[in-house]
Amino acid sequence: MWITIFSLIVLFFSIIIHEVAHGSMAYQLGDPTAKYAGRLSLNPSKHIDPFGTIVLPLLLVIMRSPFVIGWAKPVPVNPYNFRDQRWGELKVAIAGPGANFLLVLIFGLSIRFLSLSPSVFIVFSLITFFNLLLGLFNLIPIPPLDGSHILFSLLPEKYNNIRPLLQRNGILLLILFIFFGLPLIFGGVRVLYFVICGQPSPF
Numbered sequence: 001m002w003i004t005i006f007s008l009i010v011l012f013f014s015i016i017i018h019e020v021a022h023g024s025m026a027y028q029l030g031d032p033t034a035k036y037a038g039r040l041s042l043n044p045s046k047h048i049d050p051f052g053t054i055v056l057p058l059l060l061v062i063m064r065s066p067f068v069i070g071w072a073k074p075v076p077v078n079p080y081n082f083r084d085q086r087w088g089e090l091k092v093a094i095a096g097p098g099a100n101f102l103l104v105l106i107f108g109l110s111i112r113f114l115s116l117s118p119s120v121f122i123v124f125s126l127i128t129f130f131n132l133l134l135g136l137f138n139l140i141p142i143p144p145l146d147g148s149h150i151l152f153s154l155l156p157e158k159y160n161n162i163r164p165l166l167q168r169n170g171i172l173l174l175i176l177f178i179f180f181g182l183p184l185i186f187g188g189v190r191v192l193y194f195v196i197c198g199q200p201s202p203f
Contacts, residue, residue: 003122007068008057010126014100014134015072016047021099023075025092031081039075047072069137069178074144093149100135104128108196128196129203132189142177143170
């Protein structure tokens, strides 16, 4: 039971770090929106979305779902404030998954190269697993995920008509992906976990 509780805590704080990374990058690029909203903070109360942070993850755990997902309140960003109008949106989008992957490297390489007690190993494994999951999931190019902003920033102008099409149907596409494509993400997580940690994922 304690592993389930700690898993939810790890997931929640990994999501917070992800969102704070978005806001911090936006602030560095000249947009103070997140700072003025008090969202450049690791204080959980600043980021809780009642349904996405609490209700949905708990329901999935109670229902013994094979996966647990959740989200925090998105950090507000105003791209018109960016000093770098060409690549600002791309930089902010990459910052969230980038923060998750940085945690993966820190804790995953610790698993690989350090001698850890069983309890510390479980904690580090959970942090590595959930941050891999968040990082990969958010790179999917479906709105409102970060991958869509990365895609829109890199697409040539002649493909601009794709953006409104994806934005109109983003939620539907995301729901379909969660039901049918999520096993691919979990498969990728387990492969990367093995490559980084040097051993199979215990989850």
